[in-house]
Amino acid sequence: GQNIDQPTEMTATEGAIVQINCTYQTSGFNGLFWYQQHAGEAPTFLSYNVLDGLEEKGRFSSFLSRSKGYSYLLLKELQMKDSASYLCAVRAPTTDSWGKLQFGAGTQVVVTP
């Protein structure tokens, strides 16, 4: 079957670091995306990994291990505005389903003062 798992909620203190894990079992793989979604708003793109390793973009980093079906999003120097849901999504192969995304349920990150 197809499955994308991530924790439901995480709480961290302002200025701290939080790591959100995502494991996936899908019938095909053409990249893994992380999106941020504030309540009532659209998802906004954070990062993309298609090869194994770490991608760093400012305070956000994302890691991928294709052999383990595992990714994580690392948020550093947490700010109050980082309180949001973080969605892990796997992209289907373009030869199959034209790049549609399969999303996890999201991890709600709560940043406390």
Add this chain to the structure above:
Amino acid sequence: DTGVSQDPRHKITKRGQNVTFRCDPISEHNRLYWYRQTLGQGPEFLTYFQNEAQLEKSRLLSDRFSAERPKGSFSTLEIQRTEQGDSAMYLCASSLGGDKYFGPGTRLTVT
């Protein structure tokens, strides 16, 4: 360019009524996707267009749902005979083969 836009942002309708939503993608983006998102869940794929051709429909898209993209630009999603289970956020996204950009969504409430 102002990004992906959707109209209306909110829609409240009574069960059994028909509703239509519109999505205007980022200009020149040839791919357009519709997703549905319920509270506490990630978005679920509904359908996909490459230019004006509808290339894939999810099993989630019952025969009460229809989507069009007549000129390969804007798209409409119609739900006929709405049911309470249709209450959700309907998200449109567009891309030019790479990153997907989502619109603000249309929140549908069926009473």
